[in-house]
Amino acid sequence: MAIEQSYYPGLDGVIAAETDLSFLDTEQGEIVIHGYDLIELSKSHGYLDIVHLLLQGTLPTSTERTDLAKRLSDSYDVPEVILDVFKLLPASTHPMDALRTGISVLASYDHDLLNRDPEVNRERGYQLLAKLPTIVANSYRVLEGKDVMRPKESLSYSANFLYMITGKEPTELEERVFDQSLVLYSEHEMPNSTFTARVIASTLSDMYGALTGAVASLKGHLHGGANEAVMYMLLDANTPEEFETLLANKLKQKEKIMGFGHRVYMKKMDPRAQIMKEALAELSVAAGDDRLLRMCEAGEALIAKEKGLYPNLDYYAAPVYWMLGIPIGLYTPIFLSSRTVGLSAHVIEQHENNKLFRPRVKYTGPRHTIK
Numbered sequence: 001m002a003i004e005q006s007y008y009p010g011l012d013g014v015i016a017a018e019t020d021l022s023f024l025d026t027e028q029g030e031i032v033i034h035g036y037d038l039i040e041l042s043k044s045h046g047y048l049d050i051v052h053l054l055l056q057g058t059l060p061t062s063t064e065r066t067d068l069a070k071r072l073s074d075s076y077d078v079p080e081v082i083l084d085v086f087k088l089l090p091a092s093t094h095p096m097d098a099l100r101t102g103i104s105v106l107a108s109y110d111h112d113l114l115n116r117d118p119e120v121n122r123e124r125g126y127q128l129l130a131k132l133p134t135i136v137a138n139s140y141r142v143l144e145g146k147d148v149m150r151p152k153e154s155l156s157y158s159a160n161f162l163y164m165i166t167g168k169e170p171t172e173l174e175e176r177v178f179d180q181s182l183v184l185y186s187e188h189e190m191p192n193s194t195f196t197a198r199v200i201a202s203t204l205s206d207m208y209g210a211l212t213g214a215v216a217s218l219k220g221h222l223h224g225g226a227n228e229a230v231m232y233m234l235l236d237a238n239t240p241e242e243f244e245t246l247l248a249n250k251l252k253q254k255e256k257i258m259g260f261g262h263r264v265y266m267k268k269m270d271p272r273a274q275i276m277k278e279a280l281a282e283l284s285v286a287a288g289d290d291r292l293l294r295m296c297e298a299g300e301a302l303i304a305k306e307k308g309l310y311p312n313l314d315y316y317a318a319p320v321y322w323m324l325g326i327p328i329g330l331y332t333p334i335f336l337s338s339r340t341v342g343l344s345a346h347v348i349e350q351h352e353n354n355k356l357f358r359p360r361v362k363y364t365g366p367r368h369t370i371k
């Protein structure tokens with residue numbers, strides 16, 4: 001086939017890899033995660049179950065779940081040097097950049113860095129999952145000049161993550177909603193960040209390199225960075241009416257509205273967004289304050305009417321994180337932290353059945369003859 005004929009801008013619709021990890025089945029309306037629908041999983045299983053599913057291939061038994069929780073909590077602590085590096089960074093550093101730096105530092109502490117064996121890679125995945133909450137929470141704390149927060153091993157994985165961020169133990173509702181957000185963010189087939197990680201891994205580079213690349217990819221506003229952008233947009237208005245006016249003005253100026261649209265679900269609501277919308281409603285009832293929910297609903301209706309576009313996960317995850325008391329700068333690092341399970345599983349899969357990614361171009365430059 002001629003190269004021009006097989007050019008799809010943005011690789012739209014192109015199959016880039018074979019995987020048994022996940023698949024967006026748009027015909028059946030399912031986000032398939034190693035055989036199970038993510039939406040169903042998010043209603044019945046916690047984040048650690050998804051970790052087991054993606055790294056071991058099965059949902060855990062209750063003993064396996066307990067063992068996994070212990071395996072992770074035993075490794076929550078991070079090399080002190082990571083916290084020292086954060087102290088050296090300018091306070092204006094975005095936590096996503098601090099996270100990228102933290103993952104790079106972790107690579108220096110892996111004494112088997114050249115080993116690509118699946119079991120060794122899997123252990124790296126577990127180590128990253130254990131340590132990223134400590135890194136994410138403390139990147140923000142240190143940059144803000146606050147004390148380092150040590151993990152509390154008596155809490156569940158998600159409760160401890162939230163505790164280290166906010167400094168207080170979450171309620172049962174807060175813990176459940178946060179855990180559910182981690183489930184929803186855990187894996188999503190072949191987004192830009194996962195593709196980035198697989199491209200890097202395909203040179204036989206290591207998992208840390210693949211993950212730092214994924215952090216850079218996820219930070220962008222067209223991808224994971226949208227959750228922070230959504231929250232800043234919501235804070236620019238006070239009422240549903242003001243939010244509608246703000247969005248209408250953005251549309252007039254041909255601006256993209258953060259939290260809307262998706263490469264795969266462009267003309268439908270991202271099913272994960274509906275789950276976070278329901279979580280926002282629950283948090284609103286508990287707080288006796290539904291202002292953010294009403295603003296989001298007004299925005300959703302306006303963008304559907306004006307553009308025929310629907311919310312993606314970031315649109316409703318942002319106000320949920322706000323109501324959980326999470327600083328905005330940590331929204332995308334939390335997304336990355338949750339996605340670490342999916343990214344690790346993709347790197348393992350890439351290393352197990354590798355083919356170097358090296359596409360071609362449609363050349364549009366000149367051709368000259370040297371006289």
Ligand SMILES: CC(=O)SCCNC(=O)CCNC(=O)[C@H](O)C(C)(C)COP(=O)(O)OP(=O)(O)OC[C@H]1O[C@@H](n2cnc3c(N)ncnc32)[C@H](O)[C@@H]1OP(=O)(O)O
Pocket residue numbers: 010221222223224226255256257258259260261262263264307309312313314
């Ligand atoms: C969890 C996640 O990472 S989900 C993604 C989070 N990102 C965002 O929320 C950012 C806002 N959304 C977007 O920019 C896009 O919808 C993307 C990047 C997610 C998908 O983009 P693509 O598949 O490349 O589609 P593209 O950007 O070309 O959009 C197609 C059309 O819809 C319009 N469109 C898509 N999303 C939006 C939006 N959020 N606001 C306004 N218009 C939009 C585009 O302007 C374009 O219109 P045109 O054909 O008239 O030029």
Ligand SMILES: O=C([O-])CC(=O)C(=O)O
Pocket residue numbers: 185187188190191192223262263312313
């Ligand atoms: O699938 C995508 O392109 C982006 C996304 O929703 C995700 O990474 O969760």
